Amino acid sequence: MGIPTLVAMLVAALAVIGVLSFREEYSLFVPGLLQGAVLTLQIAVLGSLLAVVMGVLAALARLYGPAPLRWLATVYVEIFRGTSALVQLFWLFFVLPQFGVTLDAFPVAVLALGLNVGAYGSEVVRGAIQSVPRGQWEASTALNMSRPQMLRRIILPQAFIAMIPPWGNLFIELLKSTALVSLITLSDLAFRAQQMNQTTLKTVPIFTLVLLMYLVMSLAITIVMRLLERRASLGLARGRAA
Amino acid sequence: MTDQPMVRFDNVSKRYGPLTVLDGLNLDIMRGEKVSVIGPSGSGKTTVLRMLMTLEKINDGVIWVEGEPLTHMERNGKLVPADLAHVRRVRGKIGMVFQSFNLFPHMTAMQNCIEAPVTVLGMKRAEAEARAAELLGMVGLSQKKDHYPSQLSGGQQQRVAIARALAMRPKIMLFDEVTSALDPELVGEVLQVIRQIGREHDLTMLMVTHQMGFAREFSDRVCFFYQGKICEQGPPAELFGAPKNERTRQFLNAVLEAG
C-alpha cells in the first residue's frame, strides 16, 4: 500500500474514533482506554529501543565477534526466536524472582519484548550487512580503512537503508506484542479493554475502539518508517546498480 | 637504493581449492615503471592486483613493497605471516581503482575523496577538502563534487574513483580493468585521466587491461599471462610487434581480430 492510502486509513481511523467518542455508549470508555494506550506506547517505544540495541549488538557479535561472544549471541538469538514471546514474558515475571531477581512488571515487559524482537532484529541487521556489495569492503580495504572504520562509515550507513522496512515490520510486531503485558498485570490498552469488558459486557464498543487505537498506532509506525526509507534512499537508490 | 624494486613478487602462488590460479609468480616492478598485464580471462591477471592490494591471501611466497615484506613481517630474523597492523602500514603505499568503481553510494564525490584521508590518515578536514578539490579538478569533475555516484555517468564515477585513490597519496597505483564496465564512448575520458596522472605524478603503475592500444602506447613493459604464469614479457613494441611465444601470438591475433 502506498503512503497516501496509509495516511487516508490513518485519518479515517482517527475520524471514526472521534465520531464514536461523541456517542454515549462509546464515550464512557474513551478516557480509560486512552490512558491504557499511553502505557502501551511507552512500552512499545522503550521495547523498540532495546530491540534495536540488542539487534545491532547481537548481529555484530555474530559476524565479527571472537568465538565466545559469537556463541553467546547465537544462543541468545536462537532462544528468543525459538520460544514464544509470552513464555519469555512469564519466565521473566514468574521465574526470575525465584532466582532472587525481582523486577516490576513494567521493566519486565520492556525487557521481554525488547529481547524478543531484538533477536529477530539481529537477523535483519545481519542480512542487511551481508547485502552490502563486496566491492564496498574491497574499496574500503584499498583505502586502508580499519575494520571499525569500514563498518561505521561505509557498511552500516548503507545497510541502514536495507534495514528500514523489516525493522518497520518488527516495530509493528512489538507494538502488537505489548498486548501480552496485560497478562502480567500491567494496565495497558488490552488490560483495560478486558477489564471494562468484564464489568460492563459491552464487548462491541470496547473492542471496536481498542482495535481502532491499535490500528492508529500501527499505521503511524508504518507511515513514519516509509517516510524514513524514502528520505534515507534519496540520491542513493537510482544509480546503485549502474 | 634506486635500483630496489618498488614491488617484488617472490615465488607467489595462489590456489582456490584444487585450482591453481597463480603458479610461482616472480615479478619485479621498478619505481615509476608502468606495467600492463594482459591475457585471456582466467589467466590470473586480476589476482595479481588483488593479492598486492591484500584483497586475496596468498598461499606461497612473499610479496615485497619497497624492500619491505607486505604479506609477511620479520621477527627474530625470520619471515612470519604479517599481522593486520603491519599489513595496514605497508598497504598504505598502494591505491587501487576497480572495474566496478565501488564508489560509496551514500557519499558525494567530495565525501568519497576525503573519507579515507580524514579517517585513516588523520588529515584535517579543510586540508583534505582542498586536496580533493584539486584532484577532482584534475580529473575534470570540479562541477560534480557535490553529486552522488548515482547522479554520475560511469566514466565520471570512475574518474572520481581515481581521484579518491590518489587522495591517499599512494606510491603505487593499481588499475583493475578500469574501463571494462564502461560504455565505449566513455572509455576515452578515463584513459585520458590515466595518461595524465602517468605524466604528472611520480607513480608506479600496474594495470590489468583489455585496451591493447592503450597498453602499447602507455606502458613501459607488458606482461602476458597464461594459465597462472607469465608467458612472455617485454617492452610493448617488442611484445606487440614481434611476439616470441606462440600463445602470445594466438592471443594477440584473437584480440586484434575481435577489435
Place this chain on the structure above:
Amino acid sequence: MIWDWAFALEILPTLARAAVVTVQATLLGFVIAAVLGLVLAVVRIAVPATAWTISVLVELIRSTPLLIQIFFLYFVFPKFGIVLDAFTAGVLAIGIHYAAYCSEVYRAGFDNIPRGQWEASIALNLSAWTTFRDIIIPQAVPPVVPALGNYLVALFKETPLLSAIAVLELMQTAKIIGSETFRYTEPITLVGVFFLVMSLISAALIRLIERLLNRRILR
C-alpha cells in the same frame, strides 16, 4: 534448590497432555490460515472489485494484536447467540489472523507467475476456475511453501495466547501448576524448552523442504 528434577519429572505427564492441545490448536489454526489465506488471495485476483476491500481487511488484521482478536471473537460471538467454547474461538482467531499473513504469501507466489501463463490459459479458453486449479496454483504454491512453513512456526509460538481465555494448552497448564505449587521455574522453563526444541526442528525441516524445492525447480 533452584531446579527440582523430581518435581520436573512429576509434572511432565501433565504438560505432555497439554502439549497435545497445543499441537492440535497449531494444526487446526494453520489449516484455517492456509485455506482461508488461499481463498482470500484467489478471490482478490479472480474478482478485482474485492481487491481493495481485501487488502484493507488484511491490513486491519495484521495491524492489531492477536490477543485482542482472540478476546473479541470469544466475547462477541455469544452476543449473536453463537456460543463457542474457548478452544474453538481461540483457534478461529489464530487461523484468521494468520490467514491474513498467508494471503500475502500466496499473493507473492501468484505475482511470480509469468504473464504468459495467464495469457496461454486464456488462449486455450480455460475457465477461471480451471486456470487457477490446474495452471496457476500448482506453479505458485510450491515455491512459497517455506514461507508458509515460517508462518506455521510463528503461529505455533503464538498458541500460548490461548491461555488468556483459559484454554488448557501448555502455558495455561504451566501457570496452573505454578499457582498451585508456587513453583514456576520448572513448568515455565519446560514449556520454553518444548517450544525451543519444536522450533529448531521445524526450522531444520523448512530448510530441508527449501533445498528439495530448489532442486526440483532447478531441474
